[in-house]
Amino acid sequence: MRRLVLIAVPYLWLLALFLVPFAIVLKISLSDTALSIPPYAPTLDFSAGWEGIRSFFAELDFDNFVWLTQDDLYWKAYLSSLSIALVSTAITLLVGYPIAYGMARAPEEWRPTLMMLVILPFWTSFLIRVYAWMGILSSEGFLNQLLLWVGIVDEPLTILNTNTAVYIGIVYTYLPFMILPIYAALDRLDGSLIEAAEDLGCSRLTAFWLVTIPLSRNGIVAGCFLVFIPALGEFVIPSLLGGSGTLMIGKVLWEEFFSNRDWPVASAVAVVLLLILVIPIVLFQRNQQKQAEADQ
């Protein structure tokens, strides 16, 4: 009995506030836009009995999904989200790996402090960290003042409200997610393996390439997924740092819902985004499982 309560309370909570809402999104994505409150049709009418339910299901269709393929705004937004997420994941890896490597090679007594320095930005408000870049990247911002003063450029660069700013924003905010799993993998790495490789005639670079990188593979994979998955559906970064030309699906969904008030299309956009995300999520899950098995 006690066990039943223990299971039932969180179970029912998640059913009611996670699964049911998602079923509603799915249902509305199959409905049509209507000028009414709520702004979609059909609505389920139980008072009409079975006849009402049957006519409700008869009116559901895939029109919104067909619409997504017809208007090139949507598939362009999906493609550009994918490419922005991929490119920024790659840059984050390139920036994050040397930091994680340096942390793992740092003296033992520094490591807790370095760890805390990586985690601290993660606890700081996401919105504030994105906002901090607005002041740096604007045309009279800190970066342009510096570049002008040094004399690298003659007139201020336009960085804010471009895709470049979006890349910088994603790399900056998700960097701790990349550093931590790679650091965890490198920290566990047995240093004598590298020594053995060097004794056997590997140069330091070859030893790094043939021993260190393959042995930190799980950390790299985990870090990449932890950056890629949230970056794909990102809303705050493209809307604050990106410009009118920055197309990302999270932003499209938001505008579809709040500006156009087209709930069925917004729901269809959400369903497709989730279908795209299923692939990396499943791969990520598998990587984590493999790692857990390897640890045992």
Next chain:
Amino acid sequence: MNRLSWFNTVSLTLGFAFLYIPMIILIVFSFNESKLVTVWAGFSTRWYGELMQNQAFLSAAWVTLKVAVFSSTIATVLGTMAAYVLVRGGRFMGRTLFSGMIYAPLVMPEVITGLSLLLLFIGIGLDRGVLTIVLAHTTFSMCYVSVVVSSRLVTFDRSLEEAALDLGCSPIQAFGLVTLPIIAPAVISGWLLAFTLSLDDLVIASFTSGPSSTTLPIKIFSAVRLGVSPEINALSTIMIGIVTVGVITASLVTKRASIRQRREEQEAARA
């Protein structure tokens, strides 16, 4: 070895400079006299004063705090229960679905979580306000809590609990007297995580809040969309300060606790 550590020093210095310089610039310019945020015009705490006069920000901060306290507390209770079920529950009907529902919100884009919850609240006719934000925040942060707590429960030595049961504790007493004190650090960090997630959240709160329940991130977001402002810099500095003090205190407390635990274990081993 020298060449390598030179490389490491450079990468660490550049890396941490990249992580921290934007925030340092933000903090420095919050003490700028000028309304123009990019031109330094002398030290001043003027913007902090104006912030304290700004009724809209203060009431939004109050709403945010209320939401964060309630949602993180409920999320901690539910998340700990869920972790217990996942680690100790054994087999039951729909276990796979349950663990799926725990992990899915962690990777779900916020726009989708927000949209789906809003459509639910409208569907059941619940007026949007503080209550709906609390429900929304509890739902996604309980999953984070349960991940944190279950990682502690997995390494927990079960024989301690069994000993308590053998010595005549009821299961609830055994949980309260043995299990809870041991997993307490994980439960507390779960609560802290839920609390910060709630304080930070913009997207889900935007979907689920009503006109009378604007939270601080919503307020900041709408102000920031118009451009950089010294008042927001001041507000950001206060928030960064609170988080920094909190994280450092928390890490000192856990460090001291782990030292004490190690000492107790050594004494127990000696005795």
